[in-house]
Amino acid sequence: MSLSQRWSALYQWVYRQMHRIPALPRNLLVTALFLCAAYLTSSILIGHTGGENNSALVFVLAVVLISLLTTGYFYGILASIVGAFCTNFFFMFPYAAFSLSHTGYPLAMLSMVAISCVVCALTSRVKLQAAEAVRREKKAKALYEQNERLNQEKTAIQLQSARETIRSNILRAVSHDLRTPLTSISGAASVLLSSGEISEKNTAMLQDIKEDADSLIVMVENLLSITRIRDGTMPLKKREEMLEEVAGDAVLTTRRRFPDSKVELDLSEDILYLSMEPMLIKQVIVNLLENAIRHSGDREHITLHLFRQDNWAVVEVRDRGKGLSPEICQAVQSGRPLSRDLSGDSTRGMGIGLSVCQSIIKAHDGFFAAGNSPEGGAVFRFGLPMEDFPNE
Amino acid sequence: MSEKRTILVIEDEHAISNFICRALSASDYKPLAAASGKEGLSLFFSHGPDLVLLDLGLPDMDGLEVLSQLRGLPREVPVIIISARDRESEKVKALDMGADDYVVKPFGVSELLARIRTTLRRADRMKINEGIQRDVYQVKDLTVDIAKHQVLQGGEEIHFTQNEFKILELLAIHAGKVLTYDFILEHVWGPYGGSSNQILRVNMANIRRKLKENPSAPKYIYTELGIGYRMLED
Numbered sequence: 001m002s003l004s005q006r007w008s009a010l011y012q013w014v015y016r017q018m019h020r021i022p023a024l025p026r027n028l029l030v031t032a033l034f035l036c037a038a039y040l041t042s043s044i045l046i047g048h049t050g051g052e053n054n055s056a057l058v059f060v061l062a063v064v065l066i067s068l069l070t071t072g073y074f075y076g077i078l079a080s081i082v083g084a085f086c087t088n089f090f091f092m093f094p095y096a097a098f099s100l101s102h103t104g105y106p107l108a109m110l111s112m113v114a115i116s117c118v119v120c121a122l123t124s125r126v127k128l129q130a131a132e133a134v135r136r137e138k139k140a141k142a143l144y145e146q147n148e149r150l151n152q153e154k155t156a157i158q159l160q161s162a163r164e165t166i167r168s169n170i171l172r173a174v175s176h177d178l179r180t181p182l183t184s185i186s187g188a189a190s191v192l193l194s195s196g197e198i199s200e201k202n203t204a205m206l207q208d209i210k211e212d213a214d215s216l217i218v219m220v221e222n223l224l225s226i227t228r229i230r231d232g233t234m235p236l237k238k239r240e241e242m243l244e245e246v247a248g249d250a251v252l253t254t255r256r257r258f259p260d261s262k263v264e265l266d267l268s269e270d271i272l273y274l275s276m277e278p279m280l281i282k283q284v285i286v287n288l289l290e291n292a293i294r295h296s297g298d299r300e301h302i303t304l305h306l307f308r309q310d311n312w313a314v315v316e317v318r319d320r321g322k323g324l325s326p327e328i329c330q331a332v333q334s335g336r337p338l339s340r341d342l343s344g345d346s347t348r349g350m351g352i353g354l355s356v357c358q359s360i361i362k363a364h365d366g367f368f369a370a371g372n373s374p375e376g377g378a379v380f381r382f383g384l385p386m387e388d389f390p391n392e
Numbered sequence: 393m394s395e396k397r398t399i400l401v402i403e404d405e406h407a408i409s410n411f412i413c414r415a416l417s418a419s420d421y422k423p424l425a426a427a428s429g430k431e432g433l434s435l436f437f438s439h440g441p442d443l444v445l446l447d448l449g450l451p452d453m454d455g456l457e458v459l460s461q462l463r464g465l466p467r468e469v470p471v472i473i474i475s476a477r478d479r480e481s482e483k484v485k486a487l488d489m490g491a492d493d494y495v496v497k498p499f500g501v502s503e504l505l506a507r508i509r510t511t512l513r514r515a516d517r518m519k520i521n522e523g524i525q526r527d528v529y530q531v532k533d534l535t536v537d538i539a540k541h542q543v544l545q546g547g548e549e550i551h552f553t554q555n556e557f558k559i560l561e562l563l564a565i566h567a568g569k570v571l572t573y574d575f576i577l578e579h580v581w582g583p584y585g586g587s588s589n590q591i592l593r594v595n596m597a598n599i600r601r602k603l604k605e606n607p608s609a610p611k612y613i614y615t616e617l618g619i620g621y622r623m624l625e626d
Contacts (some may be wrong), residue, residue: 190501191411273590
């Protein structure tokens with residue numbers, strides 16, 4: 001710390017301490033203190049210098065300091081008058097008596113008051129300017145800080161958007177770079193399967209290759225959807241759709257993948273025409289059907305039921321299998337992401353499938369529920385809100 | 393048929409093009425592979441294929457551009473679009489530009505072959521019946537009699553409203569082909585009908601209920617999600 005900094009720190013400390021006292025007593029105290037100091041100094045000086053007396057200068061100095069340290073002109077002027085009298089009274093011949101009889105005395109007194117006043121006015125101005133400078137400095141500092149903050153925010157936003165671009169690029173890359181080879185793996189496997197040139201042993205293996213490639217395709221689609229929705233970066237591409245057509249398509253897709261399973265689509269008389277992103281809703285239904293086929297232990301009695309309940313278009317998937325474990329029911333009910341709860345081997349793929357369903361339905365402002373039917377088997381149900389469309 | 397029919401496959405993904413060609417040769421077609429739009433067009437002019445499989449995502453030019461060049465020719469060769477799942481509007485555009493059908497990646501071989509068979513058959517029939525409009529269309533047990541304005545299912549007449557009948561008629565005339573929502577709307581309600589998609593969809597739901605048609609096991613009318621409808625061929 002340099003000397004000037006130390007001084008300025010000391011000055012500021014004194015200044016702060018002093019400003020703890022209310023203005024009037026403070027100003028009076030400062031005035032009295034400096035006048036006393038001036039008096040003492042003058043007394044000491046006069047002992048050394050005798051008749052050659054500098055007390056007027058000492059008092060002017062005191063007045064300067066007083067006007068510097070007090071607020072307004074008043075104390076400075078008061079001090080100058082008092083100082084002038086003191087000089088006259090104590091330190092000029094005749095000592096300890098007030099006298100204007102000597103030539104030059106009144107003039108000296110007047111000029112001292114005048115000088116004090118001028119100095120006082122000047123210091124006040126300096127103080128004002130100093131205050132102004134401090135204010136400006138503060139403002140500049142505030143501006144600088146704000147600028148700094150804005151800069152930081154700007155960088156953060158730029159980083160964020162860069163990250164989002166990277167993420168969507170990765171998504172696109174994943175979707176293209178995984179889907180295309182998987183399509184060709186599955187396609188090549190099915191060409192070989194239908195060629196009739198493969199031995200029975202190898203046929204089973206080829207069948208596995210094709211099935212795994214197909215389920216990987218589904219998995220990629222699921223991951224893409226869940227990333228898209230959880231990010232919230234891409235809004236849903238909703239449009240009005242007939243729910244039965246979406247459900248029908250989902251059943252057809254499921255049947256193509258699991259030709260030996262039986263899935264029944266149960267329509268109601270209600271016409272369920274509502275706003276949704278059809279490919280995502282189809283994905284939900286496909287996931288639920290696939291879960292029923294793969295995990296319920298019963299492929300024969302899977303039903304998909306569509307109906308209207310108040311202002312909800314409800315889709316229900318029932319099986320007659322072994323039902324859901326309490327953990328799964330609880331996990332679905334709690335609405336927290338399922339992937340962590342269902343990571344066991346027995347439920348491989350179920351967690352992510354249900355997780356995707358949950359996220360998609362949530363993004364559609366719908367409800368998602370799971371439970372066991374009293375007749376046995378699991379029931380998954382989701383509802384989508386219906387706006388009222390005027391009938392034809 | 394004595395001579396093998398030629399199918400031009402315009403697809404830039406080598407692996408996909410490869411298995412499609414294998415599947416085509418296995419089904420007694422003669423495949424021709426092109427990896428870019430330009431190569432595809434030049435192969436088209438040099439070999440005159442019977443059908444074109446066209447991927448919309450090509451490296452050198454827009455697949456739709458290739459389609460419009462093919463459609464600008466006097467000889468109408470059927471085109472089946474191969475497209476990615478998330479590019480629906482492109483598919484609809486391609487169909488409205490005159491593509492005959494589409495398959496979505498990832499697609500199965502059997503699905504692709506079925507589409508090719510249907511499209512080729514339709515094209516043949518169009519050639520034979522050029523200009524002649526039939527009066528009666530038959531799909532399984534469903535008869536759409538345009539002259540008599542009558543629909544029979546299993547010999548029993550089913551009553552449809554005017555617009556429902558018009559939709560059925562339109563689908564029957566173009567049986568086997570995907571008709572986009574816009575195409576149906578324009579032909580049934582007129583170009584300035586100001587009609588919404590909803591009217592069409594609700595009409596279709598009613599037709600389905602009258603025919604006891606379940607969309608998960610369609611007997612007559614297939615739903616092409618987000619695109620339109622297609623009536624099964626005779």
